[in-house]
Amino acid sequence: MYEQTLYVWRSTKGETRLKRALILVNAYSKLISAINQPIRLKEEFDKLGVEVDIKKNSIDTAMIIEGEAVSFVEDYDFVIYLDKDKYTSSLLEKAGIRLFNRHEAIRVCDDKMDTHIRLAGHGISMPDTIGGLLCYNEEASIDEAMTRIELIEEKLGYPCIIKECYGSLGAKVYCADNREELLTRMEKVKLKSHLFQKMISSSRGRDVRVIVIGGKAICGMQRISKTDFRSNIELGGVAEPIELSKPFIEISEKVAHILDLDYCGIDILYGENGEPVVCEVNSNAFFGAMESVSGVNVAAKYAEYIYETIY
Ligand SMILES: Nc1ncnc2c1ncn2[C@@H]1O[C@H](COP(=O)(O)OP(=O)(O)O)[C@@H](O)[C@H]1O
Ligand SMILES: [Mg+2]
Known part of the structure; x- marks a missing residue:
């Protein structure tokens, strides 16, 4: 039995150990947003007293030895998996490590068709x-x-x-x-x-991005492109603050629940009457632009949610 204090777990026998977490990032990505994401999370975990290492996902993270899933990730209370590599995530979970997000949630979101299939039959409006x-x-x-x-x-x-x-x-x-x-x-x-x-022509060049953490829609922004049917910021879309309406909040929270996501960014289109139509679900959504536009400290909210879940 461990009793927890800032930075350490203390056992009833007086032994202590640090609260430790690992953030695994994609080995190849050089995107600024991808580089900033773990740094911001680490900053927020620091404030909570959790020591965080950031490592590139590598072929030495986990493997199968003599028929068993073996992880080389040791002495961490959990892993924040900012990669989408499904083989490593699956092996890590088999080896008993709690991942944020979980393997299956990341896997289903990574494949857009799989995401739509999984959401079908749950009363979620989405394009045919x-x-x-x-x-x-x-x-x-x-x-x-x-x-x-x-x-x-x-x-x-x-x-x-x-x-x-x-x-x-x-x-x-x-x-x-x-x-x-x-x-x-x-x-x-x-x-x-x-x-x-x-x-969804009523939404051409326009959509809403909602961040859901621990089942709660915590913030959103509207993205508008004047030059492209796609509203992605990387393609010239401009983000602006938006007050999320009840239908947008409800559908986002329902989607995150169905897909068992701890954290996600959901892209939502505007239907003919302004109603929400789910476009896609990002298990590894970057939160940099969202933090600047909404003023919400997404990294802190995610860190706090994980902390509450684990400790
Ligand atoms: N069915 C659709 N109808 C209208 N616009 C769409 C549709 N699907 C995607 N878009 C536009 O294209 C953008 C990118 O599509 P999305 O599925 O989110 O892919 P990505 O993962 O590349 O962001 C969306 O944000 C939206 O603006
Ligand atoms: Mg998208």
Whole structure:
């Protein structure tokens, strides 16, 4: 039994040990937002008396030895997993480590089609969506998928959205205005996981990003682009403060609950009457822009939530 004080756990026998956490980040990412995220979290954990190490996720984080999941992450009370590598997250959990977010939540959010499938049937409004067909063969003609093209035209119409399932910052989200553009895009994405989606025209270039921590929608911002149908800040969208209305709060909290997310940033489109339509869920949403626009200390809220959960 350990009794806790600032920075240390103290056992009934008088032994003490530090409260320690590890933040694992992606080994390759050089994005400023990705570099700042763990530093801000560490700053906030410092104030709570938790010593935090930041390490790059590496091939020596975990592996399978003699049929057992073995983690080389030792002496940490929990791991904040700011990567999306599903193999390491799965192995770490199997080895008994509590991850924030959990492996399955990150895995489902990383794949946009999987996210929509998981949310289906829970009364969550989202754009009509069709999964892309699996194709292994570069030489294959997309004519093989012709019935699917007719379904896209009948159910989604033009303009329609095409997304690669793994992508962020708006980079792998496309729009087709007619069959020719659709076929050109299908040819380009046929070997990757992708989906087709109804374009929510009432939300063109405009959406709301909501941060949910521990089941509570804590802040939001509106993003508007004058030059692109995608509102991502990285593509020129401008963020502004917004007072979240009840329907936006309710849908965000419900989504986070269904996907079992400790932390997330949800992109929400405006339906025809301004109602929320869920676009995508980011398990590893950057919070830098949100902190400046909303004035909310997201890192502190997340650190406090994790602290309450663990200690
Ligand atoms: N179905 C849609 N209808 C209208 N706009 C969309 C739709 N899907 C995506 N968008 C726009 O494209 C942006 C990027 O799409 P999103 O699915 O969030 O991918 P990413 O992970 O790259 O941010 C959204 O923020 C939104 O502005
Ligand atoms: Mg997005």
